[in-house]
Amino acid sequence: MSPRRVTMADVAKAAGVSRTTASLVLSGRGRELRISQDVEQRVLRAAHELEYRPNIVSVGLRTGTTRTIGFVSDTVATSRLAGDMIKGALEAARDRGFMLFIGETEGDAELERLLLQAMHDRQVDGLVLASMFTRTIEVPKAVTAVPAVLLNALPKQPTPLPAVLPDEVEAGRSAARVLLDAGHRDGVYLIGAGPGLHDVPSESVAAVERLVGIREALGAAGVEVAGARICPDWQPEYGLTATRDLLGTARPRALICFNDRIAMGAYQALDDFGLRVPADVSVVSFDDHPIASWMRPQLTTVALPHYELGRKAVDVLFAEIGRSDTGRTGQVHRVPMPVRARESVKPPAGDLPG
Amino acid sequence: MSPRRVTMADVAKAAGVSRTTASLVLSGRGRELRISQDVEQRVLRAAHELEYRPNIVSVGLRTGTTRTIGFVSDTVATSRLAGDMIKGALEAARDRGFMLFIGETEGDAELERLLLQAMHDRQVDGLVLASMFTRTIEVPKAVTAVPAVLLNALPKQPTPLPAVLPDEVEAGRSAARVLLDAGHRDGVYLIGAGPGLHDVPSESVAAVERLVGIREALGAAGVEVAGARICPDWQPEYGLTATRDLLGTARPRALICFNDRIAMGAYQALDDFGLRVPADVSVVSFDDHPIASWMRPQLTTVALPHYELGRKAVDVLFAEIGRSDTGRTGQVHRVPMPVRARESVKPPAGDLPG
DNA sequence: GCACGTTGCTAAATCGGGTTAGCGCCCGTA
DNA sequence: TACGGGCGCTAACCCGATTTAGCAACGTGC
Structure with a gap:
């Protein structure tokens, strides 16, 4: 049926080196670990010629990072709102080579629990908890296991989670x-x-x-x-x-x-x-x-600014994933709401300037 | 930080059996492989008490199936259309314990290629290729590696892919x-x-x-x-x-x-x-x-019927994933479009019944 | 008393990559 | 000539599950 995927072992064999060496070169650690220019080139060429792509599932198992984030919202279907928010999140994630799992809870706590569990089972690297209209939400305790950001929502109880909201x-x-x-x-x-x-x-x-x-x-x-x-x-x-x-x-x-x-x-x-x-x-x-x-x-x-809200949430999430210190928690980020000046406002009649 | 996940090894140890046995019991194959009632109960109890959940990433590596499908559309942000379609797809997937990767191509072939690649790298079990307005699309050849369904789109060249469209x-x-x-x-x-x-x-x-x-x-x-x-x-x-x-x-x-x-x-x-x-x-x-x-x-x-279109696409996709024979290809499924009778139609004036 | 089958379980290989520890080799030095 | 040390690479283990092959213990038939 479909031809078997090219693995690192294939690359290593083609380059005439061990899997370890191939791994080191391809992860960019070849230099610091004194792999010769010659071997490095052979590996890179083999990888390129075989169109090698690392299996992210495997990497996920070994390193625990899946280059995936979960986007959980109460609903994604109401108005265009959600679409743009997801679009912003999607693009911000894509810029970093991440993909998004989408899930919706319909405001059902049990569904939310199952969804977070399912995302947990898939080892997501972070979570965006979005609400489609600005409100305060109960933050499920299961969220603490992984970096998370609230989007368009404020926590009911104080939590260390950052939040992204329109200003x-x-x-x-x-x-x-x-x-x-x-x-x-x-x-x-x-x-x-x-x-x-x-x-x-x-x-x-x-x-x-x-x-x-x-x-x-x-x-x-x-x-x-x-x-x-x-x-x-x-x-x-x-x-x-x-x-x-x-x-x-x-x-x-x-x-x-x-x-x-x-x-x-x-x-x-x-x-x-x-x-x-x-x-x-x-x-x-x-x-x-x-x-x-x-x-x-x-x-x-x-x-x-739905699009910007989505982007910002993911940006904040990456900052959260990246940092190890525990300071500066629970920060609230406000995204500006721009005026769209169109035709429905004029100076009051009988009060014209001039 | 977060307590380490419970693995099958933990369950096995708690139940006093080998990982193999635990795996057999938990995958339901204990019966046919003659695991005793006693051991079965011990394993199940241990799994329950430890709140064991299988790591889907690991399963994905071993079996190649990640309980995940990719939903690739040209855009998810235009109108509410997309939202409902995704919602339908989401729910149909959830019914089977699957999650959805969402991606959008903006009609850009290169972006589409990268996206399909990224999904491929994550070993999705199937793909939905959606268009936000009904049209004919060029089916990327990379799609053939995995079961796929066209949603709201018809292939430009004949392909074996099934399609789901409004009637x-x-x-x-x-x-x-x-x-x-x-x-x-x-x-x-x-x-x-x-x-x-x-x-x-x-x-x-x-x-x-x-x-x-x-x-x-x-x-x-x-x-x-x-x-x-x-x-x-x-x-x-x-x-x-x-x-x-x-x-x-x-x-x-x-x-x-x-x-x-x-x-x-x-x-x-x-x-x-x-x-x-x-x-x-x-x-x-x-x-x-x-x-x-x-x-x-x-x-x-x-x-x-956006919601139904999304659901149907995923249903058809699962049928596609499930079957091994190669017959009945390229089928087109039409989803009925219901009339929403409201207030804008009346019998013509001067032509009233009676 | 011995071969053979069943029963009930487990050791070990496997998936694809990351990582640690360390192995030969060559060079320089005492 | 033996020894220390850098260089360049690799063997082997690990992540968490599934799956194959097979091992003990026990019973049965002749």
Whole structure:
């Protein structure tokens, strides 16, 4: 059927040396161990001609390192989010010749246990524990056996694990600044959460942090939040009803929606009330979901940097794998959330610069 | 640091038997090889008490089977598509105790080569070669070394590899039938491709097949396609312009959009012309992209069964791994595309039943 | 009393590479 | 001439499992 793989023994025989010598040359330790130039060349040539590739399974058995990392998330299927995060992780791993095992737990602790076990059985060199929406998680104790990093999640109990998260507070500031820079000072409303720091959907770390950033940046400019509507779930229909509710009593000049799906609902409500984006009402949002650039006018939004989050997590994991000292534990890495300036924000009418 | 893993030698010692005996019992071959009940029980108990788990890396070296399959796709990040496909593959694999290596090639042949090599080096038991949109692909020759399945792709040259694809022709029929069942017989227009079988975006297998199904079902009912607009790329903006163009000259009663993103553009164009969905114009589409259920009115669409495609691919792969005979090669498996009946289709006005 | 079969288990080889310990050989020196 | 020491390479063991070949002990038949 398929021709047997070329092994190091084949290379050694072809070069007329022992397996040991071949191993030393191919692992680059030939120099320090005084292998002659001649033998080194013979081995390298034989390896090249036979297209020798080391069997990573074998190396894994002997050295315990499989050049493989496990990526465990609660779900990989929800929205494009996961895809980009995995893509970032994949590429960062590939840069170092590592591969990724993907697993999803669906939030099921038992599944998670089995999955971690399966990865353990395959001797992964490290683990990324990812959550698809920012939240605090219970870190399974089985994780301690191998270097690990939390992605988009914070540990419920303090652990020595580093975490990689989007910088949501700064994102909140960014969203507010987009409006401030356009000249908005009055009639700024929030859709999705607020105005108080406790007016957030349950368990949503992102909501709290975005709110903190928004209030801080507005406050620093002496601008007051005119009002807010909380959404129990950040879906278009709740954005629609919350915004309709708001428009029944107020005339906003700008909306900060807590994510793009809410903004989608808000667009519809504004349309229902005959209000135009951005001429009558500016809208800024969070996430940069694919629909943000499909909406008309295109939505200005502060992007969740999924790709960068994935990359960063793997980078941090490699740092973790590489170091032997035990200092500097539990560090939290924040990844910046960039503003995608599009068409939904304009200076308030009757307040044009000039 | 982490306590050393329990090995079979530990189990054997605890049970007071040889490693051979432990292996025989734990692999279930104890019975046929006449290991006594007593010894069997001792081994099983020891394994249980020590929480023994076989080291799959070691097994992989010895037996050549790693309980791992490689999932190679051109991209995993585009739309949610990939996520669900991977999820299906993941679960089908998990049911059999297998894990998945994920890799993406970005359509780069060199990257693909390296990736397949890396998977080969890790002794994967099988490969899924996935494409994120249905198309024909060049099958790399390196694939022949291990069982493999094409997912959402057809081989350019005939190969013995089985393929798993959505049943696009039947989906085309389904879309047409949705309109026929609602009573539509006139003013049915296509947006995205058609009316001729050559009027399709380049390389799009899906376009051709959907078109075939649509024309067949309409034709069987004696209904003529009133007209069509081709879109060079199936994005909202092209749907918008194509539909605007159509509405400049015609007054459709129903639109079959070739995917949901096109339908999104079509909704906007209809709105621009003051036409209501579904009262004035019914709309049916393909893919069941997440936005389909966010659009107002919610879009009736024929779903791409990503999850099922992923599952099916892995199921077929296991069948491939399991069989030794070489018959029945290159089979094409079609996965049904279910209709998601929502709100965008109604009987034509002035043509109400009753 | 001896050959032969069964029963119940184990020693040892194997997978493919990494690593340690050490073996010949040549050279220089006393 | 014997000895020490660097040089260049290799034998042999190890990782953790599977698998082949075979060994003791016991019973049975003649």
